[in-house]
Amino acid sequence: MVRRARLLALALVAAACLVMPGRAMAAPVYKKYGPIIVESWDHYGVFHRLILRLVVVFPKQPMGLPHNIESQITQKLQALPYEMLRNPQSSALIKSITLKVMRESKPGKAAEKVLIDQMFFY
Numbered sequence: 785m786v787r788r789a790r791l792l793a794l795a796l797v798a799a800a801c802l803v804m805p806g807r808a809m810a811a812p813v814y815k816k817y818g819p820i821i822v823e824s825w826d827h828y829g830v831f832h833r834l835i836l837r838l839v840v841v842f843p844k845q846p847m848g849l850p851h852n853i854e855s856q857i858t859q860k861l862q863a864l865p866y867e868m869l870r871n872p873q874s875s876a877l878i879k880s881i882t883l884k885v886m887r888e889s890k891p892g893k894a895a896e897k898v899l900i901d902q903m904f905f906y
Contacts, residue, residue, distance in 0.1 A: 812896065813842045815849075820858050824866040832866055837901040838882055846891045853892070856885050875900055 818837035825831055838857075850856075860881050861869070868877065879898045886892040 810844055813845050814899075815840050815842060815846065816901065817854055817857070818901070820854055820861070822858060822861045822869065824862070824864075824869065826866040826870075832870075833906040834861075834869055835902070835904040835906070836861075836878065837903075839899040839901050840882070840886060840892075841896045841899065842894055843896060844894070846894060848891050850889050850892075853886065853889065856888075857882050860885055870905070875903065878903075 816837065816839050818835075820836040820838065822834040822836070823831070824834075861878065864877075868874065878900065882898045883895060886895040886898070
C-alpha cells in the first residue's frame with residue numbers, strides 16, 4: 785500500500801512539473817550545416833580535401849542566423865595548415881573554431897556545442 789502511494793505521489797509530481805510553464809524543459813534545437821569543404825596542400829605538394837557536415841546545438845530556435853556562416857567557417861579552416869587538420873585531435877580543433885565563429889554572430893551566441901556529423905579526408 786505504501787509503495788502504491790509513493791508511486792502515485794511521484795507520478796503527480798512529474799505531471800505537475802510538465803504542466804507548470806516555468807518547470808518545463810525545452811528540447812534543444814539541432815541545426816545542420818554543410819557540406820563545408822576545406823582544400824589544402826601538404827608540405828609535399830599533394831592536394832587534399834576535407835568535407836565536413838556539422839550539427840550545432842541551440843537551447844531554443846535561433847532567429848536570423850547569417851547565411852554566410854558556412855563560408856566564414858570555411859575561411860577559418862582554410863587558414864590552418866594541412867598537418868593540423870590531419871592530426872588525431874583535429875575534431876576538437878574544428879569544433880572549437882566552429883563554435884567561436886558561431887558565437888561571433890549575434891544570434892549564434894546561444895550555441896551550446898558543435899557536433900561533427902561526417903568528416904571525410906581525401
